[in-house]
Amino acid sequence: MEIKNISQNKFSSLIKDFNFESAILPLGSIEQHGDHLPFSTDTLIVEHISNIVSTKSEAFLLPSLFYGVSYEHEPLFNISIDYNILVDLISCICQSLSVHGIKRMYVINGHHGNIGLLQYVGQNLSSKYAINSDFFYFINYWQMLETGFDHAGEVETSIMMAIHPNLVNMDLAKAGLDAKGQEVGSLYKLGTNMSINNPAGFMKFTKNGIWGDPFKANATEGKKMLSQVIEKILALITDYNYR
Template sequence: MPVLEECTMEFFEKERQKIRTVIIPCGSVEEHGPHLPLGTDTLHAVALANAVARRMPVWSAPPLWYGLCRSSSEHPGTVSLRSRTLHALIQDVVKGFYHQGMRNALILSGHAGGTHMATLVDAGEELMHRFSDLRLAVCSVLDIGRKAWTHLQETPNDSHAGEVETSLMLHLHPQWVQGTADEAHPSFPDHILVRHKRSYWPSGVWGNPKAASAEKGRQLMEASVTALMVLIERLQTWSDPVA
């Protein structure tokens, strides 16, 4: 199935009679260390959504490029939405697809920040109350990868611009990878909100980029596609128990 932005009105009108599932990729414009592009999160989510759409009858929607970036908000290049902006944006987009006949929606986030994901889930919960026949899933690429990558990932707690994301960019967009970076595992104080976030996370890396390779990126993507297809198949047949 082509990605949605490639489709004509007539093609969509015909196919939506039988294809009622849409993947909505979202990400961020955010620093990813000294070596990866600012669009890494969105590029990852789009590549995964498009790969799934080529293998099963679902729509891959155009991405939402901006997200809520809290920990990296002081790093050069990071542009963040407010929580209420992201909340409203997700609600409007999902509602728009619902009115176009979609009854199954997967919000797939390439950005896995805690506040960002909580906002997506909260928006999804409200949509579920509004539309009684809407099936909705919210997950990040890291949620998918926690099980799918166990046999591939070497670095414990690798999460940002490290082994996984560097491998994926070497596979997907090698022309935008600028060398590598040192391993880093920053530490923020528990529970205390800090103003000068970059002082706790100077490199913008969380993991080990030096363990990355393009071949590993290919394998990570393939494992992610398989896992996401399983989730979508479950979503399409999901039925809540009667209260």
């Protein structure tokens, strides 16, 4: 149920008569994804996931936030918002929803650089608006995948092939950093995790802004990944043990 397309009467009816209690906010980014994927890749992916999840869980779907914290992609293109501003923006959205009868808010996040700010939203809601800890949740969609995540590599390219094939230009694709051969806990991986989100940190490691190999991507695998993610998110948000 896209909240932007309904009226006051419809909203009030869904809250009162049909027990709509939750809202879902897709949060992505505008940043480089190689030469073969659009800047909006992160947002388009979580928008697709959120649309299906909101329908199946009977939750309101909020308009997507296309801007995130992407300074790590400098000097390649990104539009980045200071994390304090995003914390306040998401908190204001939550506060408005709470006043009007929404009991839970789920942010479905599509960009790794947003994790830090999302960890402070709940604290901000509690201290600034006295909204309890049962209201706000965030889910990083890639953590629902059974395969390792990437950036403009096999995973993201496969998913984009499945949902927006017209926006994928494989003629311009290039392979990027491949860390799959590194052992878990290796100094290389620890070093990457330590500084990859620093300004220009992503470019320091990947050199060309791509993590993974887009040439291994295909739409069939992308559809499987999406089904996996959607199934797990639905199970998570409908399990009262996690509320």
